[in-house]
Amino acid sequence: MRNLSITGNRINSAFFQEDVLDVAPKLIGKYLCRAFDDGSIIKKRITEIEIYRGEEDLACHASKGKTARNEIMYKNGGVLYIYLIYGMHWMLNFVTGDANNPQAILLRGIDGIVGPGRTAKKLKIDKSFNGEDLGKSKRIWIEKNDLKAEYTTDVRIGIDYAGDYWKNKAWRLVLK
DNA sequence: GTAAGGATTGGC
DNA sequence: CCAATCCTTACT
Secondary structure (H helix, E strand, C coil), rough: CCCCCHCCEEEEEHHHHHHHHHHHHHHCCCCCEECCCCCCCCEEEEEEEEEEECCCCCCCCHHHHHCCCCHHCCCCCCEEEEEEECCCEEEEEEECCCCCCCCCEEEEEEEEEECHHHHHCCCCCCCHHHEECCEEEEEEEEECCCCCCCEEEEECCCCCHHHHHHHCCCCEEEEC
């Protein structure tokens, strides 16, 4: 059935409701699916992500506590956190962990596309996706599979303001 | 109210 | 190298 990929073969919210350090290695390499109004679907592997972990992480948007912008990160894992940066680029993040434990994984690349802004643009992401439930959404979800993905790690990009300790965390994962 | 700056990108 | 572009945040 054509509908199977939309309703049956997706990763559920529980997958995201663990510590972001455990979720990220399982997320890299998975197939991200995006269904458009015209019936077309983009299905590509997640190739690059970054970890943002809690209020103590000075690079995380939650480092100064809950605000109107970041409140989505305080929800249970499995929803999207979307925000605009530099007045022009939408960023897509997967919220992880339990409620009141703000964590997220920034999507930086999918097959053939490098860069968080470019990736979100390709997927036609905007503010309306903020809070989108990956367990239920008809327009975006992640496909199940048990393949182990190999990846390399490196420091996160664009967070020099976070101080030496946090800026040097190898919390960027790149699919081999 | 006001001002500073950003999890980036593309063009010169 | 640097401007674009506007939302969010932290102040006065």
